[in-house]
Amino acid sequence: MSPPKRRVRRGVEDARQRILETAEAHLAADGPAGVKVQRIARELGITDAGVNHHFGSREALLEALLRFCGRRFVEELRAEVAARGEAPFDAGQAARLLLDFYGRRGTGRLAMWLMLSGWEPQGSGMLEPLVDWAWRSALLATRRDCQKLVAVLSAVTLSQALSRDAILRSVGLDGVDEADFLDWVARLAASPRP
Incomplete structure (x- = not known):
């Protein structure tokens, strides 16, 4: 397991775009079960709460995805x-x-x-x-x-x-x-x- 990346602040649209692009890669590789808030947050160097801030919940993230x-x-x-x-x-x-x-x-x-x-x-x-x-x-x-x-x-x-x-x-x-x-x-x- 790789260490978490350093947290970075981004603009709202940039953050949403990066989250969705990362989620898209996990979807293609592992299906819906592979789209996990914690995994995406760790890869992008943000908190789980940061991902949820932009989408509200995992279900809302999946719909947006x-x-x-x-x-x-x-x-x-x-x-x-x-x-x-x-x-x-x-x-x-x-x-x-x-x-x-x-x-x-x-x-x-x-x-x-x-x-x-x-x-x-x-x-x-x-x-x-x-x-x-x-x-x-x-x-x-x-x-x-x-x-x-x-x-x-x-x-x-x-x-x-x-x-x-x-x-x-x-x-x-x-x-x-x-x-x-x-x-x-x-x-x-x-x-x-x-």
């Missing part, structure tokens, strides 16, 4: 979609972006953890950049259908991030490559319907 991760993801998503310019919608790429967000970054587990504790998400439209990309590509007949497509991709990738290969194994698909499965789902979900 989910919003923080979501905002960062939306920024990255917008940049990714913009970089593709007029390229047609790629449902497989969209699924991989979502799986990275829900899985590797730990946000899927955090969202489920909070919802199972009684938290209810507020707001909507986080995945609109993907909807816009699909709609610009005239992939489906209506924007509403594009929204449904992105909702399906989101549900599948969230489920995959939470269960890893358990769902695939439950139907006897042992050893199936996750990327191949997601590409198959993406092709199926994005096929035009009459």
